[in-house]
Amino acid sequence: MNTEQVIGIIALMGKRMEQEKEFLTDLDNAIADGDHGINMARGFAAVEAKIAPLGDKDIGTVLKTAGMTLVSAVGGSAGPLYGTAFMRSGVVMNGKTEMNIADLTACLKASVEGVMQRGKAVKGEKTMLDSMIPALEAIENGINGGLDSKDAVLCGVKAAREGVEYTKTIAATKGRASYIGERSIGHQDPGATSFTYLLEVIADAL
């Protein structure tokens, strides 16, 4: 896909965040501070406006601009976390005007590393990493097993959804939900959920 298509996918991510705004906020209300859906919708709306005129730029510029905008416009932890993910992906795509499945996988890998570093978190703490890491692994396995791009990303979506289900079974040890600890068991993590939606948007577009 080219720069315009990447911009189009990010715009669709914004539409999806707007659609899921109330659900994500309800999930967040149950275990934390109840701002995730509102913040994500506001952040991606700001991103859409900022990247719309960048069609003639490289994909790295688009992703870095998106990341910086998320950091400024989100206002909660999703800002620095998704912002870091997009900015690190921007570094991967620096100077490139075409993105293939290897690039997408490299972006996801850089995103996982960025989120782990920024959030000082690992898998199994009831965070977005619990859907991101299984999704990355599933996509890598899919490609190595000979699947085409769309099918590999669909495997990633399936793994991300399973990751969301897994977050229901564990207590939060990172993020605001860690304040309620064991009482967070039974609730799915909002960040793991929003990541799954973003990956679904990518899969639909392939």
Place this chain on the structure above:
Amino acid sequence: MVGIVIVSHSEKLAEGVLDATKIMADGCPIAAAGGDGFGGYGTSYDKIKNAIESVYSEDGVVVLVDMGSAVMTAEMVIEELGFGNVSLIDSPIAEGAIAASLSSFCGDDLEAVKQAALLAKNDPKW
């Protein structure tokens, strides 16, 4: 003097902590960056950046944060500014700010101001 920045999810809390430092260190360069910048609870990259720049001098700045996105957003601002003498301190914001602002007001250098804020973390109240 070393500058102090208070980052809190609550605009009122950040302003209140700043106010409390006036008890002993009225005159220390200090700025508050509270709230998400949209009138709600959260943290604002732009507010934190502006606050650091407003109290910055070659003496440096210590940044005190409450939790979560305040930590991560302040880290990102400090990385982007790249000043080298702006430090994020892991201490309670009220006690840390009072200790740090007094230390700065008394003419201590950045390292001493950082230590003053850090001591506030483990200092028993009785």
